[in-house]
Amino acid sequence: MKLVEKIKKNRLLSVVIVVYLLLFITIPDKAIVAISNSIYYVLEMIMIMPVIFILTSLTEAWVPKEVIINSFGEKSGFKGNVFAFLLGSFSAGPIYAAFPVCKMLMEKGASIANIAIVLSAWAVIKVPMLANEAKFLGTRFMAIRWVLTTISIIIMAYLISKFVNKEDIPEVEGRIKEGISINKDYCIGCGMCAKICPNVFYMEDKKAKARSEALTGLVADKINEAIQACPAKAIS
């Protein structure tokens, strides 16, 4: 039973393991190449991700939520789009390094459209690479590609924001409509919040969760007490 639960929790990893096993049985040569490529990327991630996590954590701790909301939030408008575009364009590193950054931005109030812009610009508009592109493919090619890519990014961001809600995104599943957000990565499962305010907070799989429906009529200072008491500062 435990194995089934673990497989359910790690569906993607389980599928990858099955694919590798099938590959080893059917085309072992390709399986060895695939394994060595995977090891290369895992080692690359091990070198890059700690730095990204440290920078993301520092930004999360030091940059006030209001700044993120004003700069990247729903009401940031064209200015927010430009900031998101610049953030993505001037970033360095592979695209997977953008995911924790975007998760942090989203938890602090960035809009879906601006997250899409950051990710897209991070993936295909790297300012340091433009000079190289112009050198090998010509300035005209680089300039036209840049303009068309930028237009596509804006259209894509608009469409994504129309079809995807924040509630659809697992990273913010702890967030509830009324504004309480629990950072699952920070939560150490001490149960303090559930003890102070059991109408709202409860424990599941050693992590705190919040009930949105229980908020009606609840005394706000109990929630505030739980926020203040949280030793991991996981509730906001």
Ligand code: SF4
């Ligand atoms: S008080 Fe904070 S750390 Fe403890 S369970 Fe609640 S959210 Fe998690």
